[in-house]
Amino acid sequence: xxxxxxxxxxxxxxxxxxxxxxxxxxxxxxxxxxxxxxxxxxxxxxxxxxxxxxxxxxxxxxxxxxxxxxxxxxxxxxxxxxxxxxxxxxxxxxxxxxxxxxxxxxxxxxxxxxxxxxxxxxxxxxxxxxxxxxxxxxxxxxxxxxxxxxxxxxxxxxxxxxxxxxxxxxxxxxxxxxxxxxxxxxxxxxxxxxxxxx
Numbered sequence: 001x002x003x004x005x006x007x008x009x010x011x012x013x014x015x016x017x018x019x020x021x022x023x024x025x026x027x028x029x030x031x032x033x034x035x036x037x038x039x040x041x042x043x044x045x046x047x048x049x050x051x052x053x054x055x056x057x058x059x060x061x062x063x064x065x066x067x068x069x070x071x072x073x074x075x076x077x078x079x080x081x082x083x084x085x086x087x088x089x090x091x092x093x094x095x096x097x098x099x100x101x102x103x104x105x106x107x108x109x110x111x112x113x114x115x116x117x118x119x120x121x122x123x124x125x126x127x128x129x130x131x132x133x134x135x136x137x138x139x140x141x142x143x144x145x146x147x148x149x150x151x152x153x154x155x156x157x158x159x160x161x162x163x164x165x166x167x168x169x170x171x172x173x174x175x176x177x178x179x180x181x182x183x184x185x186x187x188x189x190x191x192x193x194x195x196x197x198x
Contacts (some may be wrong), residue, residue, distance in 0.1 A: 002028065006044075007036040009065070011163040012181035014040045015047045019183075022051055030069040032086070036062055038171055040161030042179040089126035091192035092118065094134040097144075099198060114198065115147040119154060123183065127188055131161035139173040148174045159184060 004021055006014035014035050021031065033044050041064035053068040098107030099114055115137070118125060128151060130138050137144040138160050149189045152158045158177030165171040165179065189195050 001033040004031065004033045005031055006040065009035070009040070011040065012183035015043050015181050015183050018044055018047055022048075029071070030067070032108065033066040033068070035064050035066070037166060039166045039179055040064070040181075041066060043162055043181045043184075046178060046180075053149065083185065086103065088124040088194075089192045090121060090124045090194045090196065091126060091188055092128045093189075093195060093197040094128065094130050094137065095197070096133040097136040098133075108143075111198075112144050114149065115144050115151075118147075118151060119156075125151070126192060127157040127159060129159045129161075129180070129185055130186060131164050135160050135164045135174075136167065138176050139170050140175040141173075142175070145175045152176050154182050159188065161185070 002021070002025070004017055006017050009017070014033065018033055022028070025031075033048075035041050035044060041057055044066050045047065045057055048055045048068040053070045056067045058065045058067070094111075097111065098104050099110035100107050118128070126146070136142065138148055138158070139145070148158060159180040160174055160177040162171070162179040162181055165174060171179070
């Protein structure tokens with residue numbers, strides 16, 4: 001079984017290496033990816049599952065081993081897990097945990113109000129991406145968490161930057177959404193009809 005050594009690679013390189021391997025070996029039924037951090041492991045698992053593979057994750061000391069496998073009946077084409085959405089796709093990018101500048105207390109309140117009001121966009125709201133300081137809005141205990149969890153429950157895709165969670169040492173405190181990487185973020189911006197940066 002082929003093993004991809006992706007230790008020491010920055011986001012989104014482990015996913016890109018995995019993507020390149022799958023595209024170059026479209027008939028492969030099983031392979032293994034080894035990374036050295038939890039965020040990369042979650043990103044690789046999510047990606048291989050989106051390509052029609054089942055994935056198992058094992059941790060051995062500092063290494064995370066993802067074993068990917070699929071049956072011969074699985075088509076060679078990527079398997080999309082995206083839900084059926086409105087033709088209009090709006091992506092909201094949230095790179096900080098306050099809204100505006102000048103007063104952080106006011107900014108925190110404005111951000112909470114903004115998140116509580118986002119569902120008024122209806123079916124056009126497709127995806128919300130949190131990165132840099134914005135990921136702090138998604139962690140356990142944050143006042144903003146219930147509003148984001150409500151969006152998630154309504155079918156809005158919630159992506160949270162894995163590199164950012166790792167940087168702030170908050171990966172194990174994430175309370176909502178999927179841990180993501182820069183490839184997913186850039187691809188999402190490309191697919192969206194409209195991108196709103198807060």
